[in-house]
Amino acid sequence: MRHIISATVQNKPGVLARVAGLFSARGFNIESLAVGETEDPTRSRMTVVVGGDEAILEQVRKQLAKLIDTIKVQDFQTTPCVKRDLMLIKIKCPPQKRAETMEIINVFRGRVVDLGEKTMMIEVAGEEDKIDAFVNLMRPYGILEMVRTGRIAMARGE
Amino acid sequence: MKGTKLFVESLLNENVDVVFGYPGGALIPLFDELVDCKKIRFILPRHEQGGAHAADGYARVTGKPGVVIATSGPGATNLVTGIANAYMDSIPMVAFTGQVKTNLIGNDAFQEVDLTGITRSICKHNYLVKNPEEMPEIIKEAFHLATTGRPGPVVIDLPVNVTTADIKAKIPKTVNLPGYKPNMEGNPKQVAKAAEMINEAERPVLYIGGGIISSGCCDQIKTLAEKGNLPVTPTMMGLGAFPDTHKLSLNMLGMHGTAYANYAVTHCDLLIAVGARFDDRVTGKIEEFAPDAKIIHIDIDPTSVSKNVPVDVPLVGDAGRILKQLIPQVKSQPRKAWLAQIDQWKKDFPLKYDEKGLKPQFVLETLYDQTKSKKTIICTEVGQHQMWSALFYKFTKPRTWVSSGGLGTMGFGLPASMGAQIGKPDHLVFNIAGDGSIQMNIQELATIKNNNLPVKIIILNNHYLGMVRQWQQLFFNGKYAHTDLCDNPDFVKISEAYGIPAMCVEKKEDVLAALKKAIAHKGPFLLDIRVDREENVFPMVPAGEAISRMIGGMA
Numbered sequence: 001m002r003h004i005i006s007a008t009v010q011n012k013p014g015v016l017a018r019v020a021g022l023f024s025a026r027g028f029n030i031e032s033l034a035v036g037e038t039e040d041p042t043r044s045r046m047t048v049v050v051g052g053d054e055a056i057l058e059q060v061r062k063q064l065a066k067l068i069d070t071i072k073v074q075d076f077q078t079t080p081c082v083k084r085d086l087m088l089i090k091i092k093c094p095p096q097k098r099a100e101t102m103e104i105i106n107v108f109r110g111r112v113v114d115l116g117e118k119t120m121m122i123e124v125a126g127e128e129d130k131i132d133a134f135v136n137l138m139r140p141y142g143i144l145e146m147v148r149t150g151r152i153a154m155a156r157g158e
Numbered sequence: 159m160k161g162t163k164l165f166v167e168s169l170l171n172e173n174v175d176v177v178f179g180y181p182g183g184a185l186i187p188l189f190d191e192l193v194d195c196k197k198i199r200f201i202l203p204r205h206e207q208g209g210a211h212a213a214d215g216y217a218r219v220t221g222k223p224g225v226v227i228a229t230s231g232p233g234a235t236n237l238v239t240g241i242a243n244a245y246m247d248s249i250p251m252v253a254f255t256g257q258v259k260t261n262l263i264g265n266d267a268f269q270e271v272d273l274t275g276i277t278r279s280i281c282k283h284n285y286l287v288k289n290p291e292e293m294p295e296i297i298k299e300a301f302h303l304a305t306t307g308r309p310g311p312v313v314i315d316l317p318v319n320v321t322t323a324d325i326k327a328k329i330p331k332t333v334n335l336p337g338y339k340p341n342m343e344g345n346p347k348q349v350a351k352a353a354e355m356i357n358e359a360e361r362p363v364l365y366i367g368g369g370i371i372s373s374g375c376c377d378q379i380k381t382l383a384e385k386g387n388l389p390v391t392p393t394m395m396g397l398g399a400f401p402d403t404h405k406l407s408l409n410m411l412g413m414h415g416t417a418y419a420n421y422a423v424t425h426c427d428l429l430i431a432v433g434a435r436f437d438d439r440v441t442g443k444i445e446e447f448a449p450d451a452k453i454i455h456i457d458i459d460p461t462s463v464s465k466n467v468p469v470d471v472p473l474v475g476d477a478g479r480i481l482k483q484l485i486p487q488v489k490s491q492p493r494k495a496w497l498a499q500i501d502q503w504k505k506d507f508p509l510k511y512d513e514k515g516l517k518p519q520f521v522l523e524t525l526y527d528q529t530k531s532k533k534t535i536i537c538t539e540v541g542q543h544q545m546w547s548a549l550f551y552k553f554t555k556p557r558t559w560v561s562s563g564g565l566g567t568m569g570f571g572l573p574a575s576m577g578a579q580i581g582k583p584d585h586l587v588f589n590i591a592g593d594g595s596i597q598m599n600i601q602e603l604a605t606i607k608n609n610n611l612p613v614k615i616i617i618l619n620n621h622y623l624g625m626v627r628q629w630q631q632l633f634f635n636g637k638y639a640h641t642d643l644c645d646n647p648d649f650v651k652i653s654e655a656y657g658i659p660a661m662c663v664e665k666k667e668d669v670l671a672a673l674k675k676a677i678a679h680k681g682p683f684l685l686d687i688r689v690d691r692e693e694n695v696f697p698m699v700p701a702g703e704a705i706s707r708m709i710g711g712m713a
């Protein structure tokens with residue numbers, strides 16, 4: 001099982017190290033970790049994607065909550081929510097292929113953010129599956145570089 | 159106010175009356191202030207590790223947080239084992255370390271280490287104070303964190319320029335920790351469910367740990383046990399929480415537990431765990447631990463619940479408060495058949511040993527005999543002598559047993575005994591030591607002598623790293639790889655060199671007189687007792703085996 005778990009933490013020095021250290025010390029399997037400020041500048045939110053059986057995931061939630069700097073822990077498994085990943089990808093793209101790539105990019109609602117003589121950099125945001133599918137379509141062109149932010153999530157409604 | 163002064167004021171505000179500390183460059187200004195404070199007793203150990211264990215021992219016997227201070231760099235790293243030891247056993251402690259000036263942090267400055275990085279995973283929380291104005295608030299928070307919820311050590315790294323700054327901030331009255339609210343009360347529905355299960359159980363066992371002692375609810379455990387006729391087994395950390403001499407006591411369980419405790423747990427239909435955490439030294443092979451039992455688990459730390467075994471009724475909160483809710487709902491029950499079965503196990507498989515020769519168990523039985531009517535505290539090092547102390551000395555009161563459980567730190571006992579003696583000056587304090595362990599912090603004999611602490615040190619000298627030798631004998635074909643200490647130094651001479659009178663005991667007949675002499679002596683005293691070299695601790699559950707499958711001492 002893979003869950004998206006988010007922790008709202010106090011924006012204090014060392015808090016990222018505490019969370020990262022917790023995962024390595026307890027041997028939790030972390031797939032991605034995204035950190036950033038929230039609506040309240042004294043707090044930040046960490047979103048982790050973590051794998052394991054229910055017993056492990058329960059420990060992850062409890063151990064995160066136990067950190068003194070953690071204010072709230074949410075597991076998005078059972079909550080309706082919006083999930084997003086952002087990716088920047090640079091591919092080989094000689095001028096004669098541009099039109100063809102643009103078509104794919106449009107279908108995925110990506111954006112071209114940089115053009116080189118023989119390269120193209122594209123930004124795509126969305127759910128993981130969509131991004132994975134896009135990456136697969138780009139493979140034949142030759143992927144030069146790729147970077148993803150890791151998942152972030154937010155519950156729907158109130 | 160000057161930082162150093164505010165620091166001392168902050169300690170006084172937390173009712174600190176003793177500090178264990180060792181000086182160094184980063185601490186000179188602070189010590190210059192501390193030395194003038196007459197309300198705080200300052201103890202200079204001879205190694206920072208000793209200071210940390212002393213603070214830990216002090217905390218274990220008093221229930222108050224222990225305080226230790228060490229300088230930056232090597233002073234700070236010398237505290238690491240002591241901090242980890244307190245963390246594993248949930249002991250309240252506040253450790254202060256000096257740090258290089260804030261503008262030098264990260265520069266590999268002289269005596270700089272990233273102490274908050276090093277200690278992050280071995281303490282409840284830690285701080286690097288960068289802004290002097292935050293120091294009073296952080297100290298307040300640290301004491302609060304160390305002593306509430308599941309207690310534990312908190313570390314504060316103090317750069318020199320923070321303590322020497324002029325600080326405007328005052329000591330706050332309250333703490334503001336939005337992420338820290340330990341749950342205290344038990345969920346009433348769960349409590350009712352637990353009571354119902356207890357009332358319906360035919361073969362219940364109450365399994366209690368160090369949490370009972372931290373929570374201060376030993377009387378309630380006794381009430382619960384007596385009301386429900388529940389047999390009680392303490393973990394090593396729980397020794398003293400329920401009298402070993404009580405007819406409902408099964409004594410300690412686990413790897414070196416009694417056979418009757420391990421059988422009772424294996425056959426019970428309900429296990430009520432209170433303030434204990436299902437450590438692997440207790441459970442053995444987890445699949446066969448209490449296989450027929452439903453489990454109720456009362457603990458203040460949610461992460462301890464359902465961590466190692468699935469629990470039927472989790473109750474997260476303070477053990478004392480939950481017992482208060484629970485006891486009125488528990489009906490008294492005779493449980494004749496179950497108690498008769500337990501009595502039979504006690505008769506069939508008592509704790510015993512071969513009495514020929516000078517046996518360590520005999521020393522402990524004699525010591526118990528000689529001290530049972532006195533206020534006594536037993537500290538230990540780690541090894542066979544520790545297990546014999548746990549099994550053959552009878553503990554009847556909380557905070558009278560001081561031993562390193564979770565970390566199993568050789569070298570803990572001697573400094574811990576000095577902290578214990580400082581915390582309880584009216585108690586007779588013993589350190590039961592192994593010949594290996596005593597050498598790990600033997601420098602503390604100087605601190606004991608210097609402060610005239612009347613600690614009695616009893617070395618159960620088998621000229622071996624005995625516990626490891628036992629495993630080698632039983633599981634490694636008797637190949638004693640690096641465990642022979644036959645060329646031990648002369649402990650009597652060492653002790654005398656430190657100015658502490660000492661005696662060597664080689665015959666069983668001399669044990670009683672030697673113990674009497676040590677007890678009667680006004681100051682510290684050391685006994686080097688030459689015990690049977692190859693005696694083993696039995697019963698024993700081989701590592702990873704079910705606790706019902708013990709070896710040794712069973713016939």
Ligand SMILES: Cc1ncc(C[n+]2csc(CCOP(=O)(O)OP(=O)(O)O)c2C)c(N)n1
Nearest residue numbers: 541542543566568592593594595623624625
């Ligand atoms: C600091 C430390 N190092 C190593 C060990 C592993 N260890 C556990 S018991 C033991 C032997 C202890 O020997 P001694 O103090 O003589 O006690 P005995 O078992 O002989 O009673 C050792 C080496 C430990 N627990 N702590």
Ligand SMILES: [Mg+2]
Nearest residue numbers: 592593622624
């Ligand atoms: Mg030994």
